[in-house]
Amino acid sequence: MSTAAVSHGGGIADHIHPEPQxxxxxxxxxxxxxxxGIQYLITGFVFLVLAGLLAEVIRTQLLxxxxxxxxxxxxxxxxxxxxxxxxxxxxIPLITGGFGNVIMPLQIGARDVAFPWLNMLSFWIFPVxxxxxxxxxxxxxxxxxxxxxxxxxxxxxxGTSMWAAAIFLVGVSSTxxxxxxxxxxxxxxxxxxxxxxxxxxxxxxxxxxxxxxxATTALAAALAALFMERQFGVPFYDPTKGGSPIMWxxxxxxYSHPAVYIMILPAFGMISEIIPTFARKPIFxxxxxxxxxxxxxxxxxxxxxxxxxxxxxxxxxxxxxMILTFTIAIPTGVKIFSWVATxxxxxxxxxxxxxxxxxxxxxxTLGGITGIFLAAVPFDLHVHGTYFVxxxxxxxxxxxxxxGIFAGMYFYFPKMSGRLMSEKIGKWHFWLFFIGFNxxxxxxxWLGMLGMPRRVPTYDPQFTFWNQFSSISSYVMTFxxxxxxxxxxxxxxxxxxxxxxxxxxxxxxxxxPSPPHYYNFKHIPTVYGLxxxxxxxxxxxGLEEELTDTPVAVGAH
Amino acid sequence: xxxxxxSAVRLGRGFWSVTLLFAVxxxxxxxxxxxxxxxxxxxxxxxxxxxxxDDLFRxxxxxxxxxxxxxxxxxxYFAVAFRARKGEPYDSIGVQVHDNHKLxxxxxxIPTLFVVLLSILxxxxxxxxxxxxxxxxxxxxxxxxxxxxxxxYPGINGEVTGEMHLPLGQPVVLNVTSSDVIHSFWVPxxxxxxxxxxxxxxxxxxxxxxxxxxPIICTEFCGTRHGWMNATIPGANGQPNPGAQFVxxxxxxxxxxxYHAWQIKNAHASNALxxxxxxxxxxxxxxxxxxxxxxxxxxxxxxxxxxxxxxxVGPGLKGVLHDPSHPNLVDGDPATPxxxxxxxxxxxxxxxxxxxxxxxxxxxxxxxANLVAYLKTLK
Numbered sequence: 062m063s064t065a066a067v068s069h070g071g072g073i074a075d076h077i078h079p080e081p082q083x084x085x086x087x088x089x090x091x092x093x094x095x096x097x098g099i100q101y102l103i104t105g106f107v108f109l110v111l112a113g114l115l116a117e118v119i120r121t122q123l124l125x126x127x128x129x130x131x132x133x134x135x136x137x138x139x140x141x142x143x144x145x146x147x148x149x150x151x152x153i154p155l156i157t158g159g160f161g162n163v164i165m166p167l168q169i170g171a172r173d174v175a176f177p178w179l180n181m182l183s184f185w186i187f188p189v190x191x192x193x194x195x196x197x198x199x200x201x202x203x204x205x206x207x208x209x210x211x212x213x214x215x216x217x218x219x220g221t222s223m224w225a226a227a228i229f230l231v232g233v234s235s236t237x238x239x240x241x242x243x244x245x246x247x248x249x250x251x252x253x254x255x256x257x258x259x260x261x262x263x264x265x266x267x268x269x270x271x272x273x274x275x276a277t278t279a280l281a282a283a284l285a286a287l288f289m290e291r292q293f294g295v296p297f298y299d300p301t302k303g304g305s306p307i308m309w310x311x312x313x314x315x316y317s318h319p320a321v322y323i324m325i326l327p328a329f330g331m332i333s334e335i336i337p338t339f340a341r342k343p344i345f346x347x348x349x350x351x352x353x354x355x356x357x358x359x360x361x362x363x364x365x366x367x368x369x370x371x372x373x374x375x376x377x378x379x380x381x382x383m384i385l386t387f388t389i390a391i392p393t394g395v396k397i398f399s400w401v402a403t404x405x406x407x408x409x410x411x412x413x414x415x416x417x418x419x420x421x422x423x424x425x426t427l428g429g430i431t432g433i434f435l436a437a438v439p440f441d442l443h444v445h446g447t448y449f450v451x452x453x454x455x456x457x458x459x460x461x462x463x464x465g466i467f468a469g470m471y472f473y474f475p476k477m478s479g480r481l482m483s484e485k486i487g488k489w490h491f492w493l494f495f496i497g498f499n500x501x502x503x504x505x506x507w508l509g510m511l512g513m514p515r516r517v518p519t520y521d522p523q524f525t526f527w528n529q530f531s532s533i534s535s536y537v538m539t540f541x542x543x544x545x546x547x548x549x550x551x552x553x554x555x556x557x558x559x560x561x562x563x564x565x566x567x568x569x570x571x572x573x574p575s576p577p578h579y580y581n582f583k584h585i586p587t588v589y590g591l592x593x594x595x596x597x598x599x600x601x602x603g604l605e606e607e608l609t610d611t612p613v614a615v616g617a618h
Numbered sequence: 619x620x621x622x623x624x625s626a627v628r629l630g631r632g633f634w635s636v637t638l639l640f641a642v643x644x645x646x647x648x649x650x651x652x653x654x655x656x657x658x659x660x661x662x663x664x665x666x667x668x669x670x671x672d673d674l675f676r677x678x679x680x681x682x683x684x685x686x687x688x689x690x691x692x693x694x695y696f697a698v699a700f701r702a703r704k705g706e707p708y709d710s711i712g713v714q715v716h717d718n719h720k721l722x723x724x725x726x727x728i729p730t731l732f733v734v735l736l737s738i739l740x741x742x743x744x745x746x747x748x749x750x751x752x753x754x755x756x757x758x759x760x761x762x763x764x765x766x767x768x769x770x771y772p773g774i775n776g777e778v779t780g781e782m783h784l785p786l787g788q789p790v791v792l793n794v795t796s797s798d799v800i801h802s803f804w805v806p807x808x809x810x811x812x813x814x815x816x817x818x819x820x821x822x823x824x825x826x827x828x829x830x831x832x833p834i835i836c837t838e839f840c841g842t843r844h845g846w847m848n849a850t851i852p853g854a855n856g857q858p859n860p861g862a863q864f865v866x867x868x869x870x871x872x873x874x875x876x877y878h879a880w881q882i883k884n885a886h887a888s889n890a891l892x893x894x895x896x897x898x899x900x901x902x903x904x905x906x907x908x909x910x911x912x913x914x915x916x917x918x919x920x921x922x923x924x925x926x927x928x929x930x931v932g933p934g935l936k937g938v939l940h941d942p943s944h945p946n947l948v949d950g951d952p953a954t955p956x957x958x959x960x961x962x963x964x965x966x967x968x969x970x971x972x973x974x975x976x977x978x979x980x981x982x983x984x985x986x987a988n989l990v991a992y993l994k995t996l997k
Contacts, residue, residue: 127852133842205839212816213799213839300817306800307815340700342712346722371802371813373820376748383740387733394729395722397689402721404696406713408706411697419693426689430682437678437736439671439743442822443809446802446837507659512806512850514837521850565708595711 077172077613080579090185092177093579097184098162099477102470104188105155106546111195112146115139117539120501120532126522136518137204138220142194144207145224148320149231150191152462156327157273158184158238160469161266163477165242167570168260170251170588172581175244183237190230197223206516208313211298211306215291225288232277232284235323239273242266251569253588258600260568260592261350265330268354272319272326272361280316283309310372314365322361324458325425326354328465329396332418335472336400338566339415340407343593346399353392360389370438371445379438386436393429397422412564413487417468420495424460428453431506449509455502467494467545474549475563479575480556486548493541500534561608567592567599573607583613632699640691644684651680664807664832664867665824667751670743671809677739681732747810751823755789758782762794762801762814765843765861767834774880776887782834783866785873789825801847802838805865813838826867834863899959899983901990909992912985923996932973936996955990962986 081087091097118139122130131139166174174180201218203209214221246267250259259267286297287309296302298309329350337344344350366374366382374382400422409415431453435441444450467490474482504527513520520528562571569592573582583606590600656663656672663669700712759770761777768777784790794803796814803822804811807830812820833849840847846861853859868876913921921932928934938953963986965975976986 127854128845133845137839137842137844204841210800210838213841216799216841300815305817307818340712341702341710342714343716345715346717349717349722371811371820373813373815373818376744379744379748380741383744384733384737387737387740390733391726391729395726398725399722401689401692401696402718404693404700406715407696407700408702408710408712409697409700410702410708419697422693423690426686430686433682433736434675434678437674437740439667439674439740439747440678442747442811443671443806445811446804510659512661512833512835514804514835514848516839517845517848519845519851521848522852523850593716594714596714 077580090181092173092181094162094166094174094177094180095477095577095581097180098159098164100184101154101158101162101187102160102477104184104191105151105159108146108150108191109155109542110546112143112151113539113542115143115146117535119143120535122518123520123528124532126520126525126528128518131518133518134204137516138198138202140516141203141206141209141224142198145203145228146191146194147458148207148324149228150187150194152324152458152466153231153235153320154187155466156324156462157235157242157266157269158187160262160327160331160466160473161238161242161269164473164570165263165266166245166249167476167573167577167581168263168568169246169249169254170569170582170586171245171249172585174241175248176241179237179241183234183241186230186234186237190227190234193223193227193230197221197227208310208317209287210313211287211290211304211309212300214287215299222288222291225284225291229281229284229288232281235273236277236281239270239277242270243274246270251585251588255588257348257351258588258591259351261333261344261347261354262327262330262568264351265326265333265354268358269323269326272323272358276316276319276323276362279312280320283312283316286312307369307373310369311366314368315362318365318368319358319361321454321457322357324462325465326358328421328462328469329354331465331469331472332400332421334566334568335414335418335468336403337593337595338472338564339410339412339418340404341410341565341595342403342407343591343595344399345402345405346395347591347593349395350399353395356392357389360385360392364389364436367436367441370441383436383438387433390429390433397426397429412471413482413484413491414468414471414564416488416491417464417471420491421461421464421468424456424464424495424498428456428460431456444509446514447509448505448513448515451515452502452505452509455505459498459502464494467491470545470549472564474552475556475559476570476575476577478553478556479559480552481559481563482552482556483548486544486551490541490544490548493537493544497534497536497538497541501531501538504528504531567595569601572599572601572604578613580613583607583611632695636691636695640688643687643691647683647687648680651676651683661806662828662830663809664805664828664830664865665809665826667743667746667824668807668809668827670746674740674743678736681736747823751791752789752825753791755791755823755825756785757791757793758784760792760794760803760814762796762798762803762836762840764798764841765836765847767801767803767863771877771880774877775884778880778884781831781864781866783868783873783876784826785870786826786829786867788870789823791821791823793819793821795819799840800838801836801840804835804837805832806835807832808865811837829867829869832865832867834865897983899963899986901955901959901987904987904989904991906988906991906995909985909988909990910995912981912989913992916981917989935993938996939994940997955994958993959986959990962989 088096118131122128122136128136162174162180197203197220200220200223202220203214203224204217205213209221209224246263289295290297290299296304298304298306300306333344333350364382364386366378367386370379435444435450435453471482471487508524508527513524559575561574564571569586584603586601586603588601592600660672663672757772761768761770768779769782770777794812794814795818796816798816800816801814802811803814808824810822810824812822814820835850836844836847843861845851846859849862849864851859851862922928922934924934924936926933939955939958961973962981963976966973
């Protein structure tokens with residue numbers, strides 16, 4: 062069938078290259094988006110284990126008010142690398158490079174991303190940067206937290222320069238991925254796949270990609286300046302040489318606030334796919350969910366200084382940042398209400414994936430509400446820099462992003478491997494994780510309000526009970542994550558065969574074999590509507606041969 | 619019977635019953651947050667405007683709990699009511715509803731109105747904290763160091779170490795900065811916090827309302843001993859923690875006693891910086907125009923040409939050599955050209971932080987003469 066007339070660049074997309082032979086070209090230096098995505102997932106999960114172990118060092122230190130598990134200096138290094146690794150080596154790569162790469166091109170009916178070689182480069186920068194970050198332990202790791210405020214970060218050991226170089230490299234990787242995804246989504250959608258028919262996961266990636274491209278450059282500039290100041294004495298941040306420590310904070314948060322949305326928007330996207338699939342009904346308010354992703358991404362650029370209410374912002378400047386931050390609650394609320402409304406009247410199947418998706422709703426909503434608390438300047442003046450903040454962002458990043466990642470893994474694992482994950486282990490994983498997580502982070506809200514500052518290896522003895530409660534719960538959470546990895550390994554060997562579409566999902570990736578062929582689609586399909594109408598026939602044409610044995614004509618147009 | 623594609627979109631009795639239940643639970647949550655003693659989640663309030671901050675917290679906690687009860691309540695109710703029953707075929711589908719503009723309109727409008735309400739409330743309390751505090755308070759300066767705080771009081775030479783005393787009921791203007799890395803000054807019982815940033819002055823203002831001794835806590839990571847820059851931490855082996863420092867709110871009479879004791883103790887403490895001298899500065903022949911250009915280049919980042927109170931980092935310098943009400947900078951007498959030249963030459967450990975000396979500022983004797991000539995013209 063002819064597609065060239067209606068397709069954006071359909072001629073290019075229709076061309077099929079022969080599959081590379083040989084292990085190295087297929088699985089190591091691959092240019093196939095699916096393999097690259099899985100490489101991101103594996104690498105990200107390895108770093109999740111390492112950074113998670115660091116988290117357990119933190120919680121073990123805090124079992125006793127006077128610490129004693131590790132020295133104060135080691136403790137400072139541990140939480141700094143824990144935070145940096147979780148943000149830059151775990152959540153961002155998993156949720157953009159990992160799921161974005163595996164799923165997005167399939168969902169828009171493309172054969173690969175726009176720049177496959179660039180994609181390979183993006184990936185291979187990431188493990189190198191990760192090794193650099195962890196190797197900073199060998200030379201005195203950074204101590205000033207993942208935010209590395211100067212002048213403290215100027216005083217710290219040589220590892221801080223290594224940290225800056227590592228994060229700079231991860232930033233390059235993110236920026237390239239962002240460019241790649243934007244071009245892919247603009248140029249390579251299948252014919253008929255208009256923006257208003259695009260699955261919501263792709264909308265979420267479309268909102269995220271500009272954040273990756275634009276915000277990360279600000280971080281790169283800040284990191285380059287930090288590196289130059291530390292190594293060559295160029296005074297950017299040292300006030301005794303005319304530098305400004307506040308400049309770092311502005312540059313850092315100009316990136317790191319949008320980075321919060323980099324970490325959560327793709328999770329929103331996966332939730333928007335999982336909930337309608339298992340509720341067996343259309344997503345409620347497709348357009349509002351898509352639009353609110355864009356609104357959140359745009360507004361996310363205008364609120365960074367709410368991290369700096371105590372830093373020395375001119376008082377009147379606090380107001381626009383406070384009020385703009387409040388307004389982000391509106392599109393976020395719209396999303397949450399739409400997901401809850403999607404549950405109404407459904408035929409809800411509580412698979413592990415769905416349980417994580419619903420758990421996500423409960424936990425992320427709590428993190429969102431405490432975010433509003435923190436945006437209010439008067440309250441922030443009290444709790445800024447305390448465990449309240451720690452509790453808040455773990456609800457958003459673990460209760461939100463990581464729960465989303467787990468939901469996505471249980472959902473997409475069959476597509477990637479051809480096998481289902483064990484539901485039995487999965488349910489243990491969910492409940493232990495959900496209970497352990499709340500036990501770990503819920504008490505930290507009142508610990509912070511009562512007076513426990515963050516980034517301390519010791520605390521007021523009156524807080525011992527809740528800290529021990531938190532630490533013991535964190536061991537439960539860690540055990541749950543161990544179950545998750547066991548589940549992956551067991552299911553890879555012994556999982557039930559999934560078939561192309563085990564969940565009865567309606568987006569394009571489920572209409573082709575699991576795992577998909579190298580070229581994804583034998584023929585680029587034509588799209589006639591939204592993928593969420595469960596009462597209608599599938600809105601695609603040209604998929605007839607996908608599940609047959611018809612050989613594909615390599616090199617053909 | 620399996621509900622299927624054609625089923626009508628309507629809300630049954632179950633829905634309205636649970637909605638009523640959530641409404642009741644929300645009211646209970648609101649009552650809880652307004653009637654429970656705040657002490658379960660907050661320390662005592664020792665200063666104005668702590669009460670308003672607690673009020674804002676109560677409002678947010680009450681409305682947040684109500685919202686959360688509805689969201690989680692509906693999730694649980696829908697999860698139970700609309701679960702796929704055992705044996706139900708997987709291809710049976712839910713109610714095929716795509717959207718409902720009326721509902722979406724309301725659930726956008728209500729949060730928007732809530733955001734407007736919360737903004738108004740927060741801005742009012744913010745105004746009370748940041749703007750509307752009495753301007754004529756006791757000005758105290760807090761300086762963060764690795765890993766302790768020092769304080770400066772008007773009329774006491776040098777620095778006060780250890781406890782920071784404040785008189786009950788008198789407004790306080792606390793200006794803070796740091797001598798090394800970023801620290802933060804937080805007294806949970808006062809509810810306020812300001813980062814101590816080197817090269818920058820941050821201000822918090824409050825009025826002590828409760829006698830007592832309140833721990834100061836550093837909340838910005840500042841190095842190895844950061845964790846002990848916190849008065850709630852006990853020291854090792856039963857010793858007091860050397861980093862423990864408190865705000866002590868005294869009766870005015872006790873405050874005066876403490877204040878005089880420090881005045882006597884610090885009578886001979888110096889405010890000048892030890893610096894290498896550049897010799898005697900001859901002020902004759904200073905060129906005010908050259909001084910003006912130099913001022914714009916070297917001084918204007920920290921000093922305004924305005925009244926003394928117009929502070930950027932250092933004070934405003936209008937009338938510094940003319941206005942007898944201009945505060946006395948060096949030795950208690952009205953500033954003379956020689957005094958100003960001396961400050962320019964040697965630097966000054968001033969109210970707040972440091973004014974760099976002539977070496978750091980790159981000023982020659984001639985430059986100093988020109989600057990003094992220019993400052994004389996500011997009336």
